[in-house]
Amino acid sequence: MTEAAGRPPALSVADLIVAEGPEGAERILIAGLTVGVAAGEIVAVHADDREAADALVQVLDGRRRAQYGAMTVGGSRPRRVAPARPAGVGVVRAGQPLPGGDPRPVVVVDATRPAAGAPDTAPAQAAARGGSGVLLVTTDPDIAAAADRVVHLNRPPKPPAAAEPEARFSVAALTDAAVGSLVDAGVGAERATLVARVLVDADARGHFSHGVGLLPMYLDRLAQGGIDAAAEPAWNSEDGPVAVLDARGGFGQVAAELAAARCAERAAETGLAAVAVRGNNHIGMLAAYRDHFVRHDVVGLVLNISGPSVAAPGAGRPTLGNDAVCMVVPRGEHRPLVVDFATGTVASGKIRHAAHRGEPVPATWLVDRQGRPTTDPEELDRGGAVPVFGGHKGLGVAVITEVLAGILAGHTVSPLVHKQRAEPDRAMDCSQLFLALSPSAFGDPPVDELLTVLSNAVAAGYPQGAPRVHLPEQQEELAEAAARDDGIPVPLAVVERLGWTADRTAAVPGGAR
Structure with missing residues (x-):
């Protein structure tokens, strides 16, 4: 995000990722925060949960290491975020007075845990009047609204206003349509039925990355000789x-x-x-x-x-x-x-499916050609990589x-x-x-009996009760039920590219047949 026009930059944080837990089972607390603050400006970072807000304050205060990210204070060179408070950054809690002495280029105000009484943004206002850039970290939307700008922590960007429309198919209708396209391309009926079944099965189980969205590519490879x-x-x-x-x-x-x-x-x-x-x-x-x-x-x-x-x-x-x-x-x-x-971290097809729909991906799914986390799914085919x-x-x-x-x-x-x-x-x-x-x-x-013991043990590990999906196959069971009840969504771009028509596919935008 750019700093306020006409003001020198005070602080820039880029691609900040903070996680906790053992390697291989990390839990993401901050997923790719990028924020800039200009001198004399107040920018609120609004977090939906206190744990994430606390993690951000701790990183900026030098009490916690970030897994990834860079920080620039004033005109300094960008530096990796490390467990040491950057020179020129002061951290105070809401309700506390600003530290004495020379004004800091950057003041981080922790409004998630006020020193006493109701949260008070007076330190932030005073710091901004003194020419400091102020980063106001809060979980309170009313406090955030008082800032010059608001950046939401960990809240994914909204999909484009003109989200790609979809058609919905029953499993049978989608299978018939896929078989028809393959047969039209010269594939034998038995072989076309097998390929279509595998693709539609993935869609029905909620794995759209491996579904009929691959069919245009398959047909292209058939035409060019990649598939015999x-x-x-x-x-x-x-x-x-x-x-x-x-x-x-x-x-x-x-x-x-x-x-x-x-x-x-x-x-x-x-x-x-x-x-x-x-x-x-x-x-x-x-x-x-x-x-x-x-x-x-x-x-x-x-x-x-x-x-x-x-x-x-x-x-x-x-x-x-x-x-x-x-x-x-x-x-x-x-x-x-x-x-x-x-x-x-995720199947490559899931990233391409997001690109198909014009949607961003989580910053933990993809890195660009420089190895930096990115939410742009198009980076995968520009030389990016899945970690x-x-x-x-x-x-x-x-x-x-x-x-x-x-x-x-x-x-x-x-x-x-x-x-x-x-x-x-x-x-x-x-x-x-x-x-x-x-x-x-x-x-x-006794395979079934022992698997029941195992699944019960996993469920018992949640003090507040196990979530609906806590074991493999449960998510797929829910997806299959949704496919039966509501049909399978297919982006209209795929439908149009395959030349399917409503008469042929029994597809109706917004409904299933």
């Missing part, structure tokens, strides 16, 4: 506990479906099985292949590597794939336990995935995988590893 619609996967080896399948650059879903089916069936017979898939393309949401493991009552583990889009801890360049891991645990008559996640989740522990999970799904299964690693958007005329040449284990081979442990 007629490619038939071939088994390099089938005997023994490990099988190897060459996808031959076809639709990723075709080889993945074949691999999941073979892996689950073989594990049910022998207790343990693995299928490696190499030379493949994008296979969609890994959880889309869960039914094979459930049908054969085996625990499934699927690992996938992709092209570089993730940065190592502290890095700015994307050098690792946003690899994925999925576990499926059948639970008899109940829904299976499904754990499905990317090794980046690996969980710091060096998350990097460890990514390396494990690279070894199993990349080196062993595919004889490759993610830096060698072709990015499907950047190289639409080439197969990705990515790889997957499907593993399955039969509980019967382990003496038939």
